[in-house]
Amino acid sequence: MKSPYKEYAEYRPVEVFRTRPSVLGFLRRYLLGLVPLLVYIVTVLIGENYIFLRDYLVYVYFILLVSALIISWVLRAKESLSSTFLSLFLFFALGYKDLQNMTMTDIPIKLSDIFAKSGLASNLIAICITLIAIEMYRKSINYVLTDLGIEIRGGVWRSQIQSIPYNYIGRVILEQSLIGRIFNYGTIVIVSPAEWGSEYYTRGIDTSISQRSMSLGVQYSRTLKEISRDPLKCLYGVKNPTILKNIIEKMITAPYRAEIDQARYLKEIRDMFKKGD
Template sequence: MLNILSVQPKSSSDVGRPITASPRGIVLGKDEELKLLLHPHPLAFWKYDALAAVYLVSAGLLMLIFPFLQTNVPVAFAVPYLQLGLWWLFLIIPSIIAGLLWVTKQPLVYSGSVGVIGTVLGLWTSSVSTLPVLLAASSLLAIVLVEFYRRGHRYFITNHRLILSKRAFASSTIRETYYDRISDLVMSQGILGRIFDFGTIIPVSQAGLGTGQDLAGAGVGLAGSKRPVTVGAGVFGAKGTTMPRAATYYSLYGVPKVKEVHTLISDLIQSYSEAPILNKIEKLMEQNQDSKTPPVQTKQVQEEKIAEA
């Protein structure tokens, strides 16, 4: 299901007035028209849903491992500590891997919060046997939160600017980019995006907003110790490449029908950049036309010229 809404003024009298796009939307300025209102595709945040699925599988495995530890570990008092440590491993390792691959701290923050809650409950109730159930419940809750996070993204395309907004629980972020400040427009699609027709569009501004840095480095170190003196030396080199990269609320992230949206924005950028030039050409033509037009002679001047002749 496509989350695209085309909005037009209700009547000709509405043109030029401030128009509210939605009850909690934006206010358009004079002569500004809202072309499209977009939300990310339902599969745009599939990575977070996949991570939640990994935690569901982990919860199922822990439900099998915990009874095995209770019956096969000879030291009874060590079983709860083994279960708690194993639960932390299943909880933290996937979030660390996801955070490194996606360059985000959100999975680690969420899993760490769940880990602290589970540890406190285990110490309070003196039982850790319910930790797999907590992990499964938190995974289902994560899927719901991801859906709310997706719906909190709204991208407004007007004839003057791009307005990229995000409402996430208690925070709100809005970015406005006018078309004459966009120097490049980057479109990307993954495998799922090509199958289900969605992708990301990054408007790169002239100031470099919408870009990130890929950094590769290598280091060499040498240290020696001879009491009481310690000698050390190190060399590090790195090379960076600027790449189109932006947060989900600084780009049109995972929007449906991405090629059509890209074409629309490209046309708006072109028309917006051509408008000042066309206005200048029109003024020059008017000035040239005025210079070629002979001055209008009054009737009295014409009669005087006829009398002299």
């Protein structure tokens, strides 16, 4: 005799709905990838409006780009972090020949020449690489709703498949910005009773002081607990989010509705027996 438990274990979920992040849903990530171009434009505008800084424009560019890199790291903005890092790397890679066999007195002139020749090119190449990577990442993500739960699949270099049973979902949160409400896209955050989808993070700079030596610095540390908006931990930037949220809520409450129907049927059977008596 075949075990019913084996039949249940071999049951293949039925797909109810499939979607992925929309292009508009990823708009913020695309814009973050344009940070190096914004830094370059600001640097050029500073050179045009402040004549006394024109000879030091390359240093202004480096300060702004490194500042953008640090801010991106603190805010965990992977897109701007990648594009700014690539921009810095390509700046020196494209100007490698000019940097060879130079003395210390030649550094300001050489860097200014590289900025004039390769500053814009390094930014555009870095931005193109970043935008292509973001688009590949977006297209790799699939959100599949089945009759048993939600599957989140995605990843370019490292593929992930996550399954979330409906009975482990405690809250369904729909987030829409003003633009999202206008163009009908949004993010659906799934939170379990055990707060699935939350994460901790800390960013800080440490300093040390001893009796023999002392270093003076500023310490910054931040620890927060928040619901993750990572596209592989929520239904990020999907079209028609209200419809999707309603489907999830109906699938969550389906067992409870079945219990209510069973209770009603049992009550009807009991009433029938009472009438027969």
